[in-house]
Amino acid sequence: MVPEKNDGINNDMSLPPNQQNRPALSWESKILKTVPLPSFLGNLRPVMGHCCNQCTPDCLSKKVGPNFFSGYRNLLNINETQTKCRGWLVRRVCCVLFVSGCKVYGSPVSDRLERVCQSNRVKEALAADQKALEGKDGQGQLSLLSPFQPLINTCISTGLLRFTSWVMLKIWASVFGIVQVNLNHLPAISKASQEGAPVVYVYVRQRAVDCALLPLVLFCHNLRVPFTICPVQIKSYFLRSVLQKLGVVLLPPSALTEVEAERDPLYSVVMTSLLRELLHEGQALSVGVSAESGLGGQWLARIRQLIKEGSVADVTLVPVGISYDRVTNANVQVGSRSALKWLLSLLWKEPEGSVVIHFAHPFSLKEMCESERCKVEEWLPLQDLLLPVIFNNRAHCVFGKREMLWLLTSSGHEKNPAERDLSIAIILHLIFLTTSCLAGMSTSLVSSLLLYKHRKGVSASVLCRDVVWLTEELLFRKRDVGFGGRVPEVVHYALCQLAPHLIFATLPSREEPFIVARPSLASTLHLSLQARSVLHAFLVEAVGACATSAMLREVVNAGLGSRVRTDSVKEEKVEGDMEFDVVFGQSELMEKALQLCHLLPPGVMPPCQSSQSFALDAVDSLVRCGILIMEEIPKDIPICDFMKRDGALTWATSDDPYPSDSDCEEQDPCSYKISQPSQCPDLLVFLCSMLSGHLRALCWTTMALDLIAAPLPEAEFISRIHSHLCDTANQKKRHYESCSEEAAYTAVRTLIDLGVLLETRQMGGDLLGVSPLFQSSENRAKLHSFISQYLFN
Incomplete structure (x- = not known):
């Protein structure tokens, strides 16, 4: 869908190598006669990742680089032109020469452990611990910090980083066909890193390889490799020692999950002091945030706290969007044996899928905090916002923004409600910005069309026409797409990637195949996960x-x-128009x-x-x-x-920013x-279907409250809700997109905020039970009716 000529704008923006020289499809000639190619895609691609014009107008005015699309660079396409030498031998070892020529910023540990131990924050935390009082000469306090000593001594070894980067380039060439990097905002990031303020890269967690892709991209572009906050628990001592010399800040060995680690008050204090020392050294950071639970946002809250205290002058935030053709679960356990098996499996595996990475324009966190433009209205509990509407008490209907205190897993340092709300607002803003930087992949477009528009199936020619339409709509909304090539090739590539989750039917009377999404739980969840970028747009x-x-x-x-x-x-049918x-x-x-x-x-x-x-x-x-x-x-x-x-609600219809007497009338x-128009009902159904998975999960969760009699631990409660969602979808033989673990977690969290579920704090963990107000079947029916009104079937 990009012009075939090489205009210098879409460098290396094409299909993976295993899809470029394939035989022509039997139905290509027919489609090419009926589907016009959008010739504007190569010249008018949108530039994503601009600064917020309300929160950071000063950073927006300091934009560096062109305002037009600068093109892509394939990270895996390394040849002799990227080295200082030329020749037959250079072409064989060009990757080694390229890695050896990249600039590396060292990070010696020196006396970082001593500086962390001498910080007032750590001293106060150790003094408050009763066990620390047992050490009369300070050895008791140091023993409490011994589990965190390897984390504090995390560094970046120059030689090991170069070798690992060369190995990772070879590995990603076996895993992915193409790793595209958008070049638009890289000059601005390079200038921001040279001005003095440390750079913090923020991305949305999708896969475990996010932590490895981002440092490799920065290394290949001669930018400072960041210290990476890794939320994955790694048990192997050898892997932990290697990763800690590559700047990876791991979880403590005693904590299985990130939530468990944050419950330790000493861990939070030590990590805040470690961040302070790293930022003082001028090191860059890489933080991943979960879009559902907000995990990872506590690191941003710690950085904001350091700026507020004056310990750090300022940091530069860079949202990063990482888009995949294939998305898998990121919550995995990594061991030495599993990593070795994975590396050996690459020897017999052809590269599949592609990755597109978009960097947003850098902006100042201090400007966002001091200007207080990020918060525009008071946060209110969800039950204050919706319960009057649910119970038809419209006289007390309140308008505001939903309060989400659970986004900060460790809020001990946020004693002031205003400061806590500002930290939550920054987390929400960065989740929104990083999600807005995600490119629409070909598999995302095809998945959304098969799920939301052609649930009963579609022919290949109609699918190609809809892909062209959806591509134009994404570009109109200033969202870039992560693919190029001719329409049939793009659609064929997406269908090959999604083949395990699709059913292809061929009839003698048809010259083209008929595609249907496979009606199973795993296939529907995979397609729903792929379609998220289109849903956000x-x-x-x-x-x-x-x-x-x-x-x-x-x-x-x-x-x-x-x-x-x-x-x-x-099964009722509507007669007539x-x-x-x-x-x-x-x-x-x-x-x-x-x-x-x-x-x-x-x-x-x-x-x-x-x-x-x-x-x-x-x-x-x-x-x-x-x-x-x-x-x-x-x-x-x-x-x-x-x-x-x-x-x-009262609204002024005038666009004039200056008030006048007529505005008061x-x-x-x-x-x-x-x-x-004839296409209006189809478009309305297509748009309504995008939110039906989330809303239906809420409805089914409300119905499952009848099956839970006594309060349960939070993990067991969510597990039961997830099982109920899967059982309900299996009974109906459809709507499997409402059965994911994330859907169950999000539905439970929404009902907690709404006051339907009551949290009880205990030493062993939180207990969840139905609140007294919603133990009445009548009130639960009102809640179900309120949510189901938005479902369009």
């Missing part, structure tokens, strides 16, 4: 579409419009979208944007898509506004009606 439209669907449901239930299929009607001759008020649509925003996982929208503004964008996005038509109705004509709330009411 269409999230605003999806929220608006689900809000419109909820309004249509209320119209149908009130008997004011034509029939719309719901979950309670299983669907006519939606109903007018919706703007305030009602926005309120529906606003309530839905509170049910979504963290990081879907930046905290610097108010929820009301996001809801307004959701409604306006449907007007741009052609689903809704805006109508200006005079004041003397009543609107079919059957849920009017006086004074709920009451504006004419704005209303919307659904357009009647």
